Amino acid sequence: MERHWDFNMQYKLKVDFPDVPAGEILELDDSNPGHPVYRSVNYPYFWVSANFIDTFQDIEVVKTEEEVLSELEDQKAQIESQISEVSIKANKGLK
Amino acid sequence: MAIASVMNWYVRAGGAETNGGGYDGTTYPGGVNYADQDSPQLSLSDLTSSNSTTITSVTGGFTANMVGNVLRIASGTGATTGYYVIATYVDTNTITVDRVSGTYTAGVGKIGGAHAWINSYANGGGGTQPVLTTPLVAGNTIWLRGAGSTDPSNSSPDYTVANGTNYWTFPNGNINSGGPIKLYGYNGRPLIKFPNLIGYTTTGWVFSNLKLLPQNSPTYDSLGFWNNAGGAMDSKITDVIYDQNGTNGVFFNGGGVRITNCEARNTGGGTIGGYPGININSYGAYVENVWIHDFRGNGITIANADFLFNIRGCLITNNLAYGIQISNNNLSYGVSSIQNCTIDGNKLDGVRIAGPNALYGVILRNCNITNHSVSGSYGLYVSTDSATVNDALNIGNWDYNNFYGNDSNYHNVSAGAHDLNVDPQYTNTAGNDYSVGTNLKAKGFPLIPIGSTANPSSTQGYTDIGAVQRQESGGGGGATYTGFFIQ
Numbered sequence: 001m002e003r004h005w006d007f008n009m010q011y012k013l014k015v016d017f018p019d020v021p022a023g024e025i026l027e028l029d030d031s032n033p034g035h036p037v038y039r040s041v042n043y044p045y046f047w048v049s050a051n052f053i054d055t056f057q058d059i060e061v062v063k064t065e066e067e068v069l070s071e072l073e074d075q076k077a078q079i080e081s082q083i084s085e086v087s088i089k090a091n092k093g094l095k
Numbered sequence: 096m097a098i099a100s101v102m103n104w105y106v107r108a109g110g111a112e113t114n115g116g117g118y119d120g121t122t123y124p125g126g127v128n129y130a131d132q133d134s135p136q137l138s139l140s141d142l143t144s145s146n147s148t149t150i151t152s153v154t155g156g157f158t159a160n161m162v163g164n165v166l167r168i169a170s171g172t173g174a175t176t177g178y179y180v181i182a183t184y185v186d187t188n189t190i191t192v193d194r195v196s197g198t199y200t201a202g203v204g205k206i207g208g209a210h211a212w213i214n215s216y217a218n219g220g221g222g223t224q225p226v227l228t229t230p231l232v233a234g235n236t237i238w239l240r241g242a243g244s245t246d247p248s249n250s251s252p253d254y255t256v257a258n259g260t261n262y263w264t265f266p267n268g269n270i271n272s273g274g275p276i277k278l279y280g281y282n283g284r285p286l287i288k289f290p291n292l293i294g295y296t297t298t299g300w301v302f303s304n305l306k307l308l309p310q311n312s313p314t315y316d317s318l319g320f321w322n323n324a325g326g327a328m329d330s331k332i333t334d335v336i337y338d339q340n341g342t343n344g345v346f347f348n349g350g351g352v353r354i355t356n357c358e359a360r361n362t363g364g365g366t367i368g369g370y371p372g373i374n375i376n377s378y379g380a381y382v383e384n385v386w387i388h389d390f391r392g393n394g395i396t397i398a399n400a401d402f403l404f405n406i407r408g409c410l411i412t413n414n415l416a417y418g419i420q421i422s423n424n425n426l427s428y429g430v431s432s433i434q435n436c437t438i439d440g441n442k443l444d445g446v447r448i449a450g451p452n453a454l455y456g457v458i459l460r461n462c463n464i465t466n467h468s469v470s471g472s473y474g475l476y477v478s479t480d481s482a483t484v485n486d487a488l489n490i491g492n493w494d495y496n497n498f499y500g501n502d503s504n505y506h507n508v509s510a511g512a513h514d515l516n517v518d519p520q521y522t523n524t525a526g527n528d529y530s531v532g533t534n535l536k537a538k539g540f541p542l543i544p545i546g547s548t549a550n551p552s553s554t555q556g557y558t559d560i561g562a563v564q565r566q567e568s569g570g571g572g573g574a575t576y577t578g579f580f581i582q
Contacts, residue, residue, distance in 0.1 A: 015324055018292060018314050019221055019260055034176035035228050037219075045260045048219035051228045052266065056219060057296060058324065 008072075010063040011038055011053065020046045025062060096122075096193035098178065100234025100273040102165075104216065105209035107240040108253050109133035112215050112225055114208030115178070117165035123182055126162035129207025131238070136161065142171060142202030148182070148191045150202075155188035157181075164206050166192060169227065171202030178230035181206070212254055213237060213263070213278070213293075220263035220295065222256075231266045233273030239305065241283035246336060249308055249362070252288035258310055262292040268299025270329065280304035284336060291344040294321040298329045298351075306336040309344035317370055319348040327351025327378040337372075338362055339390055345370035346387075350378030350402070354385055361389040367415040367442065371396040379403045379431070384562075386410040386527075394441065397421040397431075397453075406433045410529055410562045411441065418445045418464070421453045430492075432458040435539065437529045437562040439521070440466045444476040445501065451479065454488040454508075459496060461539040463519050463531070463561040466500040474501035477508045495540040497560045513540070519561060530563040 011026040026038035026048060038053055040046035048056050063071075101121040110116070114135050118128040129136040137156045144150045150166070166179045179192035196202075210216075214223055216231040231237075242253055268275035276299065284304055287293070290312035294300070300321070307320050320337070321330070331353045337346040341363020347354060348370070359372035369391025373382060379402030387394040387409065394411035397404055397420070411418045418438035438445045445464040448454070454477065464474040475498070477485050485508045494511030498504040499518055520532025539558035559565050 017221065017324075018262060018295065018318065032224075032226065033170070035224075035226060037224065043221070043260075046219075046221045047224050048264070049217075049228050052218035055266075056264070057326075 008065050008068040009038075009053075009061060010068055011048075011059045012062045013058060014060050015058045017046065017058075019043065026059065096180070096182070098180065098193075098230050098232050098235070100232060102180075102230075102232070102235045103128075103130070104231070104235060104237045105130040105240070106211065106213055106215075106237060106254075107131070107133055107209035108211070108242075110209030110211045112210055112212075112227075113167065113169055113205055114210060115165035115167045115206050116208065116210040116215065117178060117180070117230065118163055119165075119180055120163045123163035123180060125159070126164060126181070127160040129161065129164050130209055131240075132208060134208050135205035136164070136207030138205045140201065140203045142168065142174070142204050143200045144174070144196055144198060144202070146195055146198045148193070148195055149185075149189065150179075150192055150196065151189045153188065155186075157184055157187050157190045159184040161190070161206055165230070166190075166204050166206050167227070168196055168202050168204040171197075171199040171204075173197050173199035174202045176227055178227070209240070212256075213239070213265075216265055217263035218266055222261035222263050229266060231276065233266065233269035233276060233299070236277040236279060239278060239280050239285045241280055241285035241306075243283040245284050247283065247286040247306060249286070249338060249340065251286065252308060253285045254287045254289075256287070256289035256293070258290045258312055261290060262295050262315065264295050265297045265300075267297060268301075268329070270299060275299045275301045275330070277301045277303070278305070280306075284334075289320070291315040291342065292318045292320065292322065296324050296326075297321070298323055298326065300328075301331045302333070302335060303331075304334045306338070307346070308338050308340055309342050310340075311342045311344075316343040317345060317348060319345045319374070321347075323349055323351075325349075325377055331355075332357060336360070339369060339372075341365045341391075343369040343391065345374050345392075346372050348374040348376065350375050350380055353381045353383075355381075355383045357385045359385065359387045359390065361391060365391045367391060369415075371416075371420075372411075372414070374398055375404050381405045381407075382409060383407045384409065386412075388412040388414065390414040391416075393417045393420045394438070395419045403429050404431045407435055408562045409436045411436060411438045412524075412529070413440045413442075415442045417441060417443045417447045418467075419447070421446075421448045421457065430456050430458060432460070433462060434458065435461045435558070435560075435562055437463045437519075438465070439463065439524070439529065440468075442469055442472070443467070444472055445474045447473075447476045447478065449478050450485055451488050454485050454492070455490075457492060459493040461558065461560050462496045463529075463535070464496055464498050464501065464504075465519055468500055468502055470502055472502045473506045474498040474504040475508060476506040480507060482507050482509055495538070495560065497535060497538070515560070528563070529561065530565055531559055531561050532565070535560045536565060
């Protein structure tokens with residue numbers, strides 16, 4: 001099946017939904033093989049099929065795939081840096 | 096290919112989301128419908144394909160009758176899970192389907208069998224998430240099976256949606272391409288018990304032959320069973336029973352809708368304070384042959400009709416607030432109307448209107464407005480300005496109505512030149528027969544074609560006042576009534 005959605009984008013609700021307020025962020029949840037969804041961060045019962053995300057009204061893009069990936073890269077670099085610092089301190093401690 | 100607009104999907108209480116669920120005998124003729132049954136016709140776990148439309152199985156069991164049925168591929172490494180239509184039968188081990196499904200050797204799939212609930216077709220929502228992406232496309236028909244009765248007992252729902260966060264969004268129908276998506280009850284009216292919201296932000300659907308039974312849900316009570324969050328619904332609702340069931344629920348809230356031949360009732364009692372039967376709050380609506388009775392709130396509320404609304408041939412009886420309340424109406428788009436309605440025995444006013452837009456832009460004609468007998472109630476109440484001002488605005492829009500048995504008939508407006516004040520002689524209100532007696536025979540403003548002597552093709556001759564026309568042996572009386580009202 002043709003993939004209509006972009007991986008790792010982030011969306012925001014433009015209007016209130018029942019029990020879910022406008023502004024709520026939707027992030028990719030691909031834990032279900034073959035049926036990726038964008039799921040509400042704070043109201044996880046709320047979801048939108050990733051295959052239909054580009055036809056779903058009342059949402060807007062918050063972050064593109066590149067921005068999300070860039071953030072993930074930054075987080076990865078930070079974590080690696082922290083691991084490195086911990087490793088250096090641990091090695092010093094051993095000496 | 097893909098799923099065609101003429102696809103039929105089947106939902107049965109004994110079905111399962113894992114079934115194929117669909118049959119398209121139009122695009123792929125010659126087969127037998129195996130979707131309208133609880134269990135799948137064939138289940139396989141060794142489906143094999145090599146990036147082509149051909150699918151094989153060593154176990155096999157394919158038949159020529161399976162052409163047109165849906166194969167639901169649920170899993171398999173390398174398989175693109177989803178719903179595929181069997182295009183051709185090659186042999187017991189080989190079929191072709193409408194499109195390529197990947198390269199795999201252990202695909203798991205089922206052919207035939209109905210789904211268990213319409214959330215199989217959801218593309219989002221605040222409810223239970225189906226396992227696979229919806230197969231639904233514009234033009235499709237969803238057949239929802241009932242248990243045989245056209246008015247099943249409230250104690251025996253065919254489908255129950257739990258209270259809580261359960262509602263769904265679905266693909267929209269498309270009146271320009273593919274057509275509306277139809278949700279049709281069959282085998283009687285299926286009874287759906289639900290927290291007063293099923294579909295949200297979904298447009299272009301047709302709902303027919305359903306019975307809806309809400310449960311109290313503070314968030315959803317005001318939304319109705321299907322809602323487009325303030326946008327036009329572009330939908331039709333027909334032959335639906337909604338039982339408020341003592342809750343606060345509203346049958347429909349929104350606009351851009353045609354509601355015909357429906358009954359909105361409340362058999363659960365309760366005190367005044369619930370939402371109305373129908374609340375038009377945007378885009379206008381056409382409401383015809385609808386019976387709204389015993390609701391805890393108004394019968395019909397026009398909260399804010401930006402476009403035209405037409406209420407015609409409706410019975411609005413015994414509701415605990417106003418029969419019809421028009422609180423805001425934007426005249427920019429033309430003249431709306433309330434015609435040939437019977438508005439009887441509501442506990443507050445029969446028709447309550449805030450002008451001046453409604454005075455100038457709403458026709459009220461051929462209605463029986465009767466028995467609003469609670470002290471302080473009016474048949475027709477205008478809440479703004481004076482009779483002098485309102486009469487000048489009204490200029491004959493409100494005429495040919497019959498007012499009888501109200502505590503008072505008019506407030507802040509004068510009687511129409513042809514208004515009557517006679518006993519409508521309802522045949523049997525206890526038995527819900529609101530047909531009128533000879534007092535109102537031929538008293539209505541003549542309408543073409545249902546009863547005008549100016550219409551040479553008419554065999555009826557005249558129009559009575561009220562929603563239910565008299566029938567007389569040997570001709571006469573109003574147009575033959577073929578509507579829905581249960582008597």
